[in-house]
Amino acid sequence: MQYFTRYTHYLLIIFSIILLTLSACTSLTSTKPTTSATETFNVQLSEQDALMEGYKIWQNESGAKIEGLTAWNAGEDFASLGIGHFIWYPAGKIPVFTEGFPLLIQFMRTEKVDIPAWLINTPHCPWATREAFNSAINSNEMLLLRTFLHETLPVQVQFMAQRVEQSLPTLLATLPTDIQKEKIRTQFYRVAQSANGIYALIDYVNFKGEGVSTTERYNGQGWGLLQVLDKMAGNTNNPTVEFATAAAQVLTQRVQNSPVERNEKRWLAGWINRVNTYR
16 A cells, blocks of 8 residues: 555646646756867756656656556567567567667666665576566566565666767767768767757657667668768757657557567557657
8 A cells, every 4th residue: 555655646746746847947067178178968867857757757658657668579588668668679689679678787787776686686688588577577586676666766767868968979870971971970969959959859769879880770770870860951940849750650660570470560659659749
């Protein structure tokens, strides 16, 4: 009962913030070097900002439901955990997509978060299949895991923000020409410095990655942040609208290129609805 009381109180705080604030008061500091100096980009989120951004991302992933903090989607060979559905592969699986959950735990350790001992000592998802995972969904271990993930929502947002901070140098390092680098850099900052832009970047990088991994390709084409920034028109006064439009195009292309047996078209409508929240 204490758990559900805490959960209700937590959501009331979030809803109060949403009602009182039209948009997150995100503090963004960044530098845009014109030389080969190291690119620096910093996202500074207050706990209130982190709660707001976290709730929106949690809503996107699983309707902000507690049970959605531990999921294993049909057709996938990995668990999806936390508000951002961070991927966690069982032992023996070769990761095709970026495995975010172990990185989250590593980040939490550096932030001195009190992590359950069994989680620290479990590098791979202990449930080998979706069937085993779902059979254990109401086990004590799974209930404790959901409680832990619920109580660390702001830390998960900070982890996702850090990934965005690190993304721009990663993107630029993959591009061969200065013209390409400048295009991506310009679009990145246009989005970042616009209303709703930090939310869009945090959500999309967590959702579909940076777009630089060679394993995250169908027919040689990626679907991450790099591809979205590259597809932006760059000629309007609404960068986040451009970003959402480009993301929808990139995701549609992904589905068209995807293996038939994955049946990714079943997810496309939800994906489009998600990126439309960036507008």
